[in-house]
Amino acid sequence: MINFKILKNYDVSSGITLLIISLFLLFEIRLAEFSDISTGEGAIGPKSAPTYLNITIILLSILLIFNSFFNKNIINNNSKFNSSLVFKKAQLIAAVFLYLFLTDLVGYLLSTFIIIPLLLFIFQNKNFKKNLFISFVGTLIYYIFFIKILGLHNPDPQIEFFEVLSF
């Protein structure tokens, strides 16, 4: 039976992940068809560098996993699992993806105004009114600096209604 506790060892878990990824990428490049047959194979073809790199990564990943069974000084994830902190970190990642989604949907200005209070809240700033005020001022500063002064293209919102806020 597999002892999954071994995955708490960072060397083993990262080694296995790299091994799987590089095996996939090795098969991907070996099976790829290139139009120019003469340069597709051999040392000078487009397959050569990815092949050598992936093989080396596979060998080193195996070495990493193998060594972790004998090395007593390996980094172990012995820290207590703090579900609250993990949940907050997940919230942060979700908020960034939400910002990306909102920017595409309603444009830069409104999405920034929505996301700043949310991020401030995730970073434990719990005064809602203060966060809203900071968000208003912050959005304005970002808008003036990036869009007006630096001339950054304001992404066109998917929802046409919000184009009015794109200026």
Add this chain to the structure above:
Amino acid sequence: MEIINGFYYLFSNSSALIFVFAGAVVGMVVGAIPGLSAAAAIAMIVPATFYLDPLSALGFLYVIGKSGRYGGSISAILFNTPGTAAAAATMQDGYPMTQKGQSGKALKIATVASVFGDFFGELVLIFGVAIIASWTLSFGPPEYFAVYFAAFVIIGSVIGKSITKGILSTLLGALLSLIGMDPITGESRYTFNNYELENGLNLVPLLIGLFVFSEILFQFNQVITDKIKTVAVKSNLKTDNSLSFSEIKKCFMIMLRSSAIGAFIGIMPGLGSAVACFVAYGEEKRRAKNKEEWGTGIIEGVAAPESANNAVSGPTMIPLLTLGIPGSTIAAILIGVFLIHGIQVGPTIFETSKELVYGLFACGLLGIVIYGVIGYFFGPLLGRTIALLSPNMIYPFVLITGFIAAYSARQSLFDVGVAILFGIIGYFLRLTGYSLPALLIAFVLAKNAEEAFRQSLLLSEAGIGIFLNRPIAISFFIIGFFVLFFKIKSKN
């Protein structure tokens, strides 16, 4: 003297002068904020420099790197939290001095030592770079491939705690650079039929992801649990805030030796300021007669690491300008900025863009003077101001600035997605002990390395034997393997 022409070139460009000044201030502030590195600041600022002339853009970023290293000492001394990894050794004596009420003196000796070390490093760069560049001009593709190979092996084996993970980090960076069109045949690799990946991964979103988003994720627990304490210990005695000439004289030889150590380490790709400061601190403590006083708050303990970590700055540009190999994260970012402005980095740069290179050196020297003057007179004020800022208020805005910077590189939301993805990947890589600087440097170099390798074989009739017919190429292969062997032996 070419450097005089460099100053003339700089002073005839008012925009560059303004950006050198701005770079000195921005670098100091960012470096002094615990958890925010100069590399993260540069990553966010890079897109804004696309529209500047090359000297303003490069001078701005180069000076941020310099003053950022110095800025790290402010939080190390005042808050016992190094603003950057380069200032970690400064805490050993810097913070005890603050506890004794001598924060003013500690900040002043840190400024003097940083300026001394930075000048020393810059002079090594100015006088050393042209000589080495004239030698590397004769290099062909086989020599270049050997140089890249040695750089990958050296960076991979010296940059982290684990040799295997260090080399794996460089290989991952190299693999990422292969995404997109093949440099010789123009065919797509690893694009998975995604149009956005045809031109490969862009440097800016990768930088933002690895050095800004992953940093935020990494610091998140500390920030929300208030483990970064930004409370300065106030100094009340007037004499504790001043630095006498005799005290500077006492530290002169320490600063000179530490600068030499820093400059030497700076030339080696991958080692950097964090290593230099501890080596110099250890060496000076070993030489000192008053060993027992080191660590209790003495000026020598601040002068040694500060001169060493700043002396690294200039020499890290030597492998970049002579061979096109960035020796540090900041140099890797600069190589991207050079390319964005259409300047090929390598020994030919002294023929094609001589004015720009010496103008950049002049920016560096002027930047040192500016941050030295500001730091000497306003360092304590900057420290007190930063103490008022709450990290949990700063980080949301850092994240949003990173988001916009990732978007602005190509005005593409796909790039923002790439930055977020690499933020998460970078976080897990750091957590598991992999090296992000090694990954980045390999990402920047790998495409050129592949081109050099394939061009060598195209030129060759003897196949891979071409590398064995070139003495310089063999020398670089031997250097790479020697460093790897030495590291493995020292680990065991």
